[in-house]
Amino acid sequence: MRKLLIMTALLFGFSLAPMMGSPVGAQETASSVAADLDGWWAGQLSASGYGYWSPGIVEVWGYQETACGPIDTGIGPAAYCPVDGTIYVVPGYGYGTAEWTTILAHEWGHHIQRLLGQGGYPTEAGELQADCFGGAYVRSAELRGIIPQGTGTRGMSLSIRAGELTFLPDDMDIHGTGSERGGSFMTGYMNGFGACL
Secondary structure, three states: OHHHHHHHHOOOOOOOHHHOOOOOOHHHHHHHHHHHHHHHHHHHHHHOOOOOOOOEEEEOOOOEEEOOEEEOHHHOOEEEEOOOOEEEEOOOOOOOHHHHHHHHHHHHHHHHHHHOOOOOOOOHHHHHHHHHHHHHHHHHHHHOOOOOOOHHHHHHHHHHHOOOOOOOOHHHOOOOOHHHHHHHHHHHHHHOHHHHO
């Protein structure tokens, strides 16, 4: 179970470390964007004939037990545990709004996969689909004025930089290359949720 959480967490954690220090942190962005993510996905799934329930959001300040195993602030900025349907957020990461929006939208994408019956052991296809779901949300939020214009460009750049983490053990190479990740994000961004299915 721990592997399910850790592999999702590693998606962004190490490759984005140089971006730390931006003025907007997890608490502010998580509270403003999470409410919109929740409402938007409830509407998308309802319109497509699927049920919806909100993921939990838990801040990680130190070591704690989860349904996916123990975690601490070393998980990276955020991780989704499919066992308990919770997104774990580490507030200490000082990313800006675009970065946090992209990270939360990706992790929410893993929750959507669970609701669609696609959750489970992480795969490259699943990671790329979560990027696609994230891109679909980011475009909608930009158009509705929830987040600043240009978030999509920064989100695509973030996805590219978070491409395959080559220093991970072989069994964790499931994130896709930078070009695959950026392309998946842009598929959702340009074509919407339906293009990600």
